Each structure stands twice: as C-alpha cells, then as structure tokens.
Amino acid sequence: MNEKDIKISRDGLNLAAKVSLPQNSTFDLAILAYGFVGEMNPRINDLLPEIANKLQKKGIATLRFDFNGHGESEGPLDNMSIYNELEDYHAVLNYALNLKGLRKLYLVGHSQGGVLSSMMAGFYRDKIHKLVLMSPAATLVDDARIGTCMGINYNPNNIPAKLDFGKFKLNDWYFRTAQFINIYDVAQSYRGPALILHGEKDKVVNNYASIRYHAIWPQSEIHMIAESDHGLHQNRQEVYDRVEKFLCDDLD
Numbered sequence: 001m002n003e004k005d006i007k008i009s010r011d012g013l014n015l016a017a018k019v020s021l022p023q024n025s026t027f028d029l030a031i032l033a034y035g036f037v038g039e040m041n042p043r044i045n046d047l048l049p050e051i052a053n054k055l056q057k058k059g060i061a062t063l064r065f066d067f068n069g070h071g072e073s074e075g076p077l078d079n080m081s082i083y084n085e086l087e088d089y090h091a092v093l094n095y096a097l098n099l100k101g102l103r104k105l106y107l108v109g110h111s112q113g114g115v116l117s118s119m120m121a122g123f124y125r126d127k128i129h130k131l132v133l134m135s136p137a138a139t140l141v142d143d144a145r146i147g148t149c150m151g152i153n154y155n156p157n158n159i160p161a162k163l164d165f166g167k168f169k170l171n172d173w174y175f176r177t178a179q180f181i182n183i184y185d186v187a188q189s190y191r192g193p194a195l196i197l198h199g200e201k202d203k204v205v206n207n208y209a210s211i212r213y214h215a216i217w218p219q220s221e222i223h224m225i226a227e228s229d230h231g232l233h234q235n236r237q238e239v240y241d242r243v244e245k246f247l248c249d250d251l252d
Contacts, residue, residue, distance in 0.1 A: 001020045001021070001022050001056040001057075001059075001061070002020060003018040003019065003020045003052075003056075003062070003064075004018065004019060004020070005017070005018055006018070006019055008065065008091050008092055008095050009091070010068070010087055010088055010090075010091035011087065013068055013073070013074045013075050014073065014074045015065055015066060015067070015068065015073045015074070015088055015091065015092065016040060016065065016066045016071060016072035016073045017040070017063060017064060017065035017066070017092065017095075018040060018062075018063070018064045018065070019061070019062070019063045019064075020052070020056050020061055020062050020063075021061045021099070022059055022061055024059070024101070025101055026101045026102075026103045027059070027060070027061045027101055027102065027103060028059075028060050028061065028102075028103050028104040028105070028106065028129075028247075029060065029061040029062065029063060029096055029099065029102055029104075029105055029106070030052075030055055030060055030061070030062050030063070030105075030106040030107070030108050030132075030247060031062075031063045031064075031065075031089075031092060031093065031096055031105070031106070031107050031108065031117075032048045032051065032052055032062060032063070032064045032108045032109070032113075033065075033089065033107070033108070033109040033110070033113030033114070033116055033117050034048060034064075034066075034067070034070075034109075034110060034111075034112075034113045035109075035110045035111025035112045035113045035114070035135075035137065036111055036112040036137065036150070037070065037077070037080075037168060038070070038110070038111070038112075038113065039066055039070050039071035040064050040065060040066045040070075040071050040072070041071060041072075045231045045233070047110055047134070047231065047232055047236070047239070048064060048108070048110060049064070050236075050240065051108065051240065051243055051244075052064055054240055054243075054244055055243075055244070055247065055248075058244065058247075058248045060106075060247060060248065063092065063095070063096055065088070065092050067080065067085045067088045067089075068080065068084055068085070068088050073088075077168050077169075077170075078162065078168075078169050078170060078171050079171055079173070080170060080174060081173050081174045081177055081178075082112075082115070082116070082140075082174070082177060082178060082181055083177055085112075085116055086116060086119065086120070089116050089117075089120050090120070090123075093105075093120060093124065093127075097127060104129040104130070105127055105128055105129060106128070106129060106130045106131070106132070106247055107120060107121055107128055107130075107131050107132070108131075108132040108134075108243070108247075109132070109133055109134070109136065110134040110135060110232075111134070111135050111136070111137045111204075111205065111230065112137045112140065114133040114134055114135065114136030114137065114138075115136055115137055115138050115140065115183055117131060117132075117133060117136075118131065118133060118136060118138075118183065118186075118187035118190070118213065119183060119186045119187055121187065121190035121192070121194075122186040122187045122188065122189035122190045123186065123189075125189050125190045125191065125192070128190065128192060129192060129193075130192060130193050130194070130195075130246065130247060131190060131192065131193070131194040131195070132194070132195045132196075132197075132243055132246065132247070133194065133195070133196045133197070133210065133213060134196075134197045134198070134232060134239070134243075135197070135198055135199055135202055135204070135205055135210075135230050135231075135232060136196070136198075136205070136209055136210060136213060137204070137205045137209065138183045138184070138205075138209040138212070138213070139205050139206055139208075139209050140178050140181075141178060141179065141180075141181055141183060143178075144156065144175050144176075144178035144179040145179050147159075149163070149175065150165060150204075152164075152165060154175070156175070156179065159172045159175050159176055160172060163175070184212060184213070184216055187213065187216065187217075188216040188217070190217065191217070191218065191219065192219060193219045193220070193246075194213070194217045194219060194220035194221070195220070195221055195223075195242060195243065195246040196210045196213050196214055196220055196221070196222040196223070197210075197222075197223050197225055197232065197239055197242060197243075198210040198222070198223075198224055198225065199224075199225050199228035199229050199230055199231075199232050199234070200224045200225060200226050200227060200228055201227060201228060201229055201234075202228070202229055202230045203229065203230065204229075204230035205230060207224065210222055221246075223238075223242060225238055225239060226238075
C-alpha cells in the first residue's frame with residue numbers, strides 16, 4: 001500500500017495530504033493529525049509516519065495532512081488557530097467520508113493534533129469508530145489563560161499582536177481564542193473506544209490532560225509510557241504496539 005500526494009481544498013486554500021488506499025473493495029482508514037506547528041514530513045519526530053507505515057502493512061488505509069500554513073499547505077502560519085485547524089480537519093474528514101469503500105474511520109492525533117482529534121470525534125461521534133490520543137495538549141487552554149506557550153510568557157489580559165517564537169510567529173488570535181475553547185465539553189460527546197497514551201516524563205503537557213480524557217470516556221484506556229517525553233521518543237515500540245493492537249484487533 002503506497003502513499004500518494006493529494007490536495008484537499010478548504011475555503012480557497014489547498015491543503016497538502018498523503019493518502020494510502022488498499023485494493024480491497026472495503027477498507028478501514030485512519031486520519032493522523034500532527035501537533036503544534038508539526039508537519040506531515042517532520043524533521044524531528046517520525047512518530048506519525050511510522051504509525052502510518054505500520055497500519056498500512058496491516059491493511060488499514062491512512063491519511064496524513066499539513067494544517068494550513070504548515071509544510072506544503074497554503075496559507076500563512078501566523079494565522080494558525082484552533083478554529084481554522086478544525087476547519088482544515090473538517091475538510092480532510094469530509095474527503096475521507098466520501099471515499100468509495102470506506103468502512104470504519106479512525107482518528108489518531110498527537111499533542112495539539114490530539115486535541116483536534118478529540119473534538120472532531122465529538123462533532124462526528126456517529127462517524128468515528130475508534131480514537132487514539134498521544135500526549136493530547138488540552139492544557140493549551142490553561143496555558144492561554146495564564147499567558148504561557150512553549151516557554152514564551154505574555155500578559156493574558158493584554159496579549160501582544162504577535163508572539164515571536166524565533167523560527168515562527170503567531171498572531172494574537174490563537175491565544176485569545178484558546179482561552180475559551182471548551183475542549184472536554186465537545187470531546188465527551190464521543191462515546192466509542194479510545195486509546196490514550198502519555199509520556200511519563202512529558203514536560204510540555206501535564207498528564208492530567210490525558211487523565212481527564214480518560215475520566216470522560218467510559219470506553220477508554222490510558223497508558224503512561226515509562227521514561228518517555230512529549231514526543232514519545234523513549235519506549236517508542238510500546239507506543240507502536242499499543243496503537244497497532246488497538247486499531248487492528250477487530251480487523252476481519
């Protein structure tokens with residue numbers, strides 16, 4: 001099963017994506033969503049490409065994409081927000097739902113991509129069969145309310161027009177809206193099976209975010225990955241094994 005490059009349009013923007021489809025008449029498909037300023041072809045963390053490769057070998061189709069302003073997708077990165085990334089995800093999900101032969105749809109997300117996946121699962125609770133969250137960054141709401149992001153501090157009651165992170169900048173809209181996003185209220189509408197993985201030594205996102213997801217989903221399981229960081233670089237094989245087992249267990 002080979003990946004091919006495609007474009008998915010959303011409100012005049014072309015989003016870059018990679019899709020792999022089997023020859024089978026029917027198939028299951030996993031959408032994989034990246035984290036904060038992550039890219040489909042990452043230079044640092046190969047977590048999702050490796051998961052996609054392993055799922056493809058098991059016969060599960062995959063769909064990866066760059067959010068607007070990231071990687072090969074159109075748009076300015078400065079304008080990134082949770083809201084417009086939800087619009088991106090919506091366009092990608094609609095593409096998947098319209099694929100001929102689609103049987104079951106899974107969502108897999110890391111960090112901010114995990115937050116977005118949890119919300120999409122809530123919005124589309126009737127369409128999503130399984131959900132995987134890895135180091136879900138639901139603490140972004142708390143961070144925005146106290147005025148901190150990736151080591152950059154600011155006044156949450158007087159947010160500057162643009163925050164400079166060195167390699168990129170973000171407009172204030174990201175931080176202003178992040179303060180008021182009801183992540184868990186949306187996510188709890190999803191009632192299907194969920195797998196939650198979090199690095200035991202994650203210094204970017206406190207694991208209480210994952211613990212809270214586990215508390216709102218009756219069909220969820222949670223695992224802390226020993227010695228592992230936010231990117232789940234340590235004990236990576238356990239991550240692969242758990243995701244593969246969770247998504248592939250009920251394959252015909």
